Amino acid sequence: VLTSKNTKRHSRIELVRGRGATLWDAHGVSYLDFSCSYGPIVLGYANEEVNAAARAQIERGALFPWATSQVDELSALVCANMPRATECLFFKTGSEAVAAGARLARAATGRQTIVRCGFHGWHDGVISPFYHWHDADGIAEGREIPGVAGHSTRDWIVWDGRSVAGLDQILAAHDGGIAALIVDPVQFREPIGEAIAACSNTIRRAGGLFILDEVKTAFRVGPGGIQKKYGVSADLSIVSKALGNGFPIAGVVCTNELERFAATAKIKGTYNSDLVSIAAATATLKLLESRNVAARLQQIGSTLIAGFNDLAHEVGVEDRVRAMPFRWDCMPHVTFAGDEGRARSERFASDLLERGIVWLANHMNYISMAHTEADVARFLDACRSVLRGAVTGR
Numbered sequence: 415v416l417t418s419k420n421t422k423r424h425s426r427i428e429l430v431r432g433r434g435a436t437l438w439d440a441h442g443v444s445y446l447d448f449s450c451s452y453g454p455i456v457l458g459y460a461n462e463e464v465n466a467a468a469r470a471q472i473e474r475g476a477l478f479p480w481a482t483s484q485v486d487e488l489s490a491l492v493c494a495n496m497p498r499a500t501e502c503l504f505f506k507t508g509s510e511a512v513a514a515g516a517r518l519a520r521a522a523t524g525r526q527t528i529v530r531c532g533f534h535g536w537h538d539g540v541i542s543p544f545y546h547w548h549d550a551d552g553i554a555e556g557r558e559i560p561g562v563a564g565h566s567t568r569d570w571i572v573w574d575g576r577s578v579a580g581l582d583q584i585l586a587a588h589d590g591g592i593a594a595l596i597v598d599p600v601q602f603r604e605p606i607g608e609a610i611a612a613c614s615n616t617i618r619r620a621g622g623l624f625i626l627d628e629v630k631t632a633f634r635v636g637p638g639g640i641q642k643k644y645g646v647s648a649d650l651s652i653v654s655k656a657l658g659n660g661f662p663i664a665g666v667v668c669t670n671e672l673e674r675f676a677a678t679a680k681i682k683g684t685y686n687s688d689l690v691s692i693a694a695a696t697a698t699l700k701l702l703e704s705r706n707v708a709a710r711l712q713q714i715g716s717t718l719i720a721g722f723n724d725l726a727h728e729v730g731v732e733d734r735v736r737a738m739p740f741r742w743d744c745m746p747h748v749t750f751a752g753d754e755g756r757a758r759s760e761r762f763a764s765d766l767l768e769r770g771i772v773w774l775a776n777h778m779n780y781i782s783m784a785h786t787e788a789d790v791a792r793f794l795d796a797c798r799s800v801l802r803g804a805v806t807g808r
């Protein structure tokens with residue numbers, strides 16, 4: 415079973431190559447992949463144009479002592495579709511960008527506490543207590559993570575995202591002390607646009623900044639992420655994953671007024687303007703811009719979801735398992751009912767893996783531009799043979 419990416423060996427399968435929507439193991443066995451490596455792969459594995467841009471940059475030099483105009487070019491491309499954005503500060507990972515965004519918000523407001531909603535990476539302030547944020551029907555009880563220093567979580571408050579009244583209560587209890595609200599938009603239910611507008615108005619009324627963590631959604635749900643799609647805007651946005659099509663890059667998107675706090679807040683990093691990832695991300699964004707990516711990903715995702723639910727009906731298990739968009743069809747999710755739901759999901763993924771399909775258990779999966787209708791048909795075919803066993807556990 416696939417577990418965490420960070421465990422040393424997360425699967426008994428040794429992957430050696432990827433192209434498009436396919437991965438190969440050391441024995442030459444191929445796998446149709448729907449993990450997209452937890453989201454970054456948006457164009458497909460080993461995209462030719464992205465790789466060519468990265469290779470050319472490797473030849474010229476991976477890193478220089480100060481940022482070049484390529485960094486400005488990418489910053490302009492990122493900001494082009496984001497409302498109010500004028501600057502993007504670059505980092506290597508989403509966790510790092512979240513930490514920088516939080517520091518920037520504290521520096522700009524002179525306040526300490528940040529309210530968080532959703533998964534924001536693994537750094538101390540945001541990992542403990544740990545919740546199963548990606549459960550389709552709610553979040554489980556939080557649990558403390560060993561090794562996290564108690565003081566580092568003191569200035570973070572968890573909001574479950576269910577009601578703005580709940581957020582209001584938190585803000586009232588910390589009158590004038592909240593620097594920002596950071597949310598992962600996948601936590602919101604429909605109508606998502608209204609939920610985002612309501613909580614952004616609420617935090618701004620309280621004098622705090624609104625941070626949208628678009629690590630999963632930017633460049634995938636739409637070119638301007640959630641903000642363009644729903645006509646909302648954030649003071650700071652965190653982007654990563656699809657930005658680099660697998661190359662490590664993340665960004666804090668903000669305005670000049672906020673960016674000027676970066677220097678005094680010591681927001682820096684040796685590899686922040688690593689030019690290989692900058693080149694790869696620039697190529698990725700140009701390719702994304704030239705294709706109607708969001709519509710295509712939605713279309714393939716909705717075909718997969720509808721096909722799965724028809725199949726569940728045909729097999730007579732539709733009351734115990736369903737496919738659903740994890741808010742958007744481009745992030746399909748299969749969820750099993752009941753107390754055994756998480757175990758059933760793992761069995762389902764492990765049975766699919768035996769049939770050459772990589773599917774993430776208890777997590778949203780992702781569609782890339784490399785997926786085709788034929789891939790969806792192959793996935794459904796494999797589901798047909800594993801569904802009953804996964805649902806009954808026999």
Ligand SMILES: Cc1ncc(COP(=O)(O)O)c(C=O)c1O
Nearest residue numbers: 507508509533534535598627629
């Ligand atoms: C919304 C969100 N924020 C932050 C992160 C952390 O990103 P990284 O794993 O690159 O540190 C993730 C990772 O999945 C994420 O989904």
